[in-house]
Amino acid sequence: MSIQQDYSPDLSFNREPPTIPGGRSLWSFISSSDTTWNEWEHYRVARAGYSSAVPPSVFKTGSVTQVPTNPASPESKDIYLQWALHERWSVSEGADFTARPPVFGSTVGSFDTFSPVTQTIELTIYAMLTIADRATDKERAAIQSAFSNYDGSVDAHEFARKEMEKAGISDADLFDVACTFSVNKKGAPTEHTEQRDATLAPYQKRGGGMVNHGPEVGKPQEREELGSYFDKRKLTAILIFREEVMILPSPSTEPNRIQDPPNPEKSIEKLANDEGAKTEGCGGAQFRVRSYDIVTLLEYPEFKVDWRRFEVKVGCVRVVISLPIVQTRTGQLDLWAYVRTPDNADANGKYFVQVLERCVFRAALSGGVVGIATGNLLAAIETFRAVFIECLKQALNDLVNCLLPSLALIGKTKPGSDWHDI
Incomplete structure (x- = not known):
């Protein structure tokens, strides 16, 4: 199986609570002083029957900071998260x-006022090694060893298959590669x-x-x-009072x-x-x-706010991102x-x-x-x-x-x- 695939990172603030004990949501991160948030530290990204390696084995596919405004235009816009x-x-x-x-x-x-707030980010896509729960300790060690030498220059599955053959493991379903992402804040939020x-x-x-x-x-x-x-x-x-809302x-x-x-x-x-x-x-x-x-x-x-879908190639992964786009208009208001x-x-x-x-x-x-x-x-x-x-x-x-x-x-x-x- 190739890791070249469509991937849609979940950048919504109202996502389900973290599935890893002690994890925190993207909403909690965005209002903190931290600058980086890694999805795999807070959510389970492996599919059923598989678990991430310990410690997690991830390799960077690529990063993106801008998306095209439309397919026919060379112009692009920064990626940002938005709240109010x-x-x-x-x-x-x-x-x-x-x-x-x-x-x-x-x-x-x-009366109430609501002001949009935007935070420019860098979105980095990773491939994460996951191992079948049924794998033996020997098979698990061999798979992890193979990925420790991986540099991302070739297809991950093909690379791991050859390495496991050397170790005498022929079951290619013993591992999987799941896409995950990290968010890095760029500068301060804008009100x-x-x-x-x-x-x-x-x-x-x-x-x-x-x-x-x-x-x-x-x-x-x-x-x-x-x-x-x-x-x-x-x-x-x-x-x-003032408060931040999603x-x-x-x-x-x-x-x-x-x-x-x-x-x-x-x-x-x-x-x-x-x-x-x-x-x-x-x-x-x-x-x-x-x-x-x-x-x-x-x-x-x-x-x-207008939610739009953008497509961008990050390494060998075609990433489809749903992003909030803030729109404005100015007029005259009469009572x-x-x-x-x-x-x-x-x-x-x-x-x-x-x-x-x-x-x-x-x-x-x-x-x-x-x-x-x-x-x-x-x-x-x-x-x-x-x-x-x-x-x-x-x-x-x-x-x-x-x-x-x-x-x-x-x-x-x-x-x-x-x-x-x-």
Whole structure:
């Protein structure tokens, strides 16, 4: 049997636990200060009925540090392993750490950031001698002696067969050659924090976007630089914890996250009406959707991971490697707020529409919404609805107080029956 074969090293972090006592996983290695990890020291690589020699007898087939970007291109890319840095941030409003004593403000929400991390590696492929469990001590010694003189220049099986013939062993099935690999780190890992930095920019007064304060009767619509608005509201992002995780989450697929709509208002209208159709008594065409552009993040990078298979010849072995490829895109992220109103609201109550719009902007621009929406949209929606409803209750309560509701009894005297003596 020739060792020229296809071989796929398992570079995944979620591989089964080590099968050799005291072994550790590739994930454990990647987060340590060690620079080299040999698979055969942590996992059993021999097929059933065979065991590795003691001590293990391995010989290097070759190393690879790059793979071709595609078969038709001479370009290549470094091999790297990829994981993610997960950070959770608490959002505080009203904090002033320059005051004495410091004012810590109130916590209004939290959000998560995930930053891809890459570690460039050198992947080395080895052939490892394994011996049949049924081999005698004499046969085992002869096989190991043959491989001790092997330099990798010829086929391992043919070399061992000739050496065993010299020792009087004719059973070629007494040994096998298994492929295995080692990983060597090259340099330090790289954290790709562009998305996190864009999310934190307004908290650090670095701008990054604009905020729309909404309409006021008799005044032009006001827009403000986002960092300035966060500073006025004293919105602060405080790191709660950070951890390394195996998998970078895919870009959000939440229903309220709409990507590249040709017409944002139409897409939001469909989103709102689809939700209304699922809510008892809220379907039908008697409602109108009103949507408002609240915040714009001008530069917002995103990341995702695409697993691809690469083929490369390493010595006499054709290696098929599945590798994570980090992809990125940069766009603009807009936060919109919307509300449904009765279709005839404009005709029957302009004041009511003005109240709704005022409450939409007040809720959307609250710290617990605008401060966390990019990293925790579902929580921001819950906060938005709560603040909106409270605002609406207050506005309607103010109106009720001015209405002075009461009761009156009306008396009518019969004709010819004015007051008279009895």
